[in-house]
Amino acid sequence: MPAISIDTFFACSLLVSVALLATASLAGTMQDRLTAMQDLNKDDYLRNIAEHLVTSCGTPVDWGSAGTVPSSLGLADSESSYLYELDIDKISSLNNENSYALSYAQASASARLNNIALGISVSQMLSITTTLSANSSLGDETAYTFEISVSQASGPTSATLQCYVVTEDSVNAISNTTSNAGVGYITVQILNASNGPALLVVFARATFDDRITAYETYSFAHLSQEPSPNHTFLGLSPLNSTLSVEENFPDVTVEHGYAFSYAYQSNLTSTSASTYAIPEFVDNSPTVLVISAVNDTTPFVEWTAYPDIPLDFGSDFENAERNVFVYTVLVKGALYKLTLSFGDVIQ
Known part of the structure; x- marks a missing residue:
């Protein structure tokens, strides 16, 4: 082949190679852009769904307090x-321990998600850890000392503490503060004659914002065998400022009912054989509802909270794509963390 033909051949080959590389590069860039646009569109689509769930009241607007299944899901x-x-009742209806709770199928259908997986989590802004650190006999009483640690997302935080100890026939209130390291102590004395299971209810309030108020409970034995798990003997379901009590055994007898918040405590007033009115405390705090009762002759103390938080509802997204949107929300004056999770959008 003449030299000029060889040069022409290689020149043409080079031009073709450059063109192919440019085309491949352009195709790759366009695909990356299309993928990025699809991801952006998906994110916007799911964010709009999340915003709707958080800012819409749903249909009907009172579906939470009415205990009905909404035709359109909204939590505002x-x-x-x-x-x-x-809404306190709409949030409580997502706790599967509440007898008025929505099923996943009902929530998914009313949210109109078109087969997109849904998860809803509501948690408190403070974490409280309680440890029984000491106990001692004092004549006809026993003293219990508890270590209480309080933290937020950034680490330990100082807080004021308001605590209540409930036995079968007594209530004691104790208050204290934590150190800057988030650790505080309380000591309570209980008459030995009140032997049986006891429940410590702890409220912690951040010193920098009273809307950041959380609760924790701690069951312990007072000169008795260890308490049974919560909800063993009773089903406790708050809705529309009413506590419904369902007895799990025929020999259960309810003796006392109490409502506690950070700043207030009250006896529960019976409105029927199985319901109690929940007082509406003017307090930026969850309300903990406690029932003391006996099963035959065995005393027990069980509880629930209003709103029914913390809770995890819906899909757990194990080994699946998860798109997360986090909000700080108000429920009856107290702040909570709401996490909405969605699965992949089918194109």
């Missing part, structure tokens, strides 16, 4: 003028 409080304030 219809009587609030604040953005991201959620």
Whole structure:
């Protein structure tokens, strides 16, 4: 082949190679852009769904307090003028321990998600850890000392503590503060004659914002065998400022009912054989509802919270794609962390 033909051949080959490389590069860039646009569109689509769930009251607007299945799912409080304030009963209806809870199928259908997996988690802004650190006999009483640690997302935090100890026939209130390291101690004395299971209810309030108020419970034995797990003897379901009590055994007899918040405590007033009115405390705090009772002759103390938080509802997304949107929300004056999770969008 003449030299000029060889040169022409290699020149043409080089041009073709450059063109192919440019085409491949352009195709790769376009695909990356299309993928990025699809991801952006998916994120916007799911974010709009999340915003709707948080800011819409749903249909009907009172589906939470009415205990009905909504035709359109929305969690906002219809009587609030604040953005991201959620309805106490709509949130409580997502706790599967509540007898008024929605099923996953009902929530997914009313949210109109078109086969997109849904997960809803609501947690408190403070974490409280309680440890029984000491006990001693004092004549006809026994003293118990508890170590209480309080932290937030950034680490330990100082807080004021309000605590209540409930036995079968007594209630004691104790208050204290934590150190800057988030650790505090309380000591309570219980009459030996009140032997049986006891329940410590701890409220912690951040010193920098009273809307950041959380609770924790700690069951312990007072001169008796270890308490049974919560909800062993009773089903406790708060809805529309009413506590419904379902007895799990025929020999259960309810003796006392109490409501506690950070700043207030009250006896529960019976409105029927199985319901109690929940007092509406003017307090930026969850309310813990406690029932003391006996099963035959065995005393027990069980509890629930209103709103029914913390809770995890829906899909756990094990080995599946998860798109997460996090909100700080108000429920009855207290702040909580709401996490909405969605699965992949089928194109």
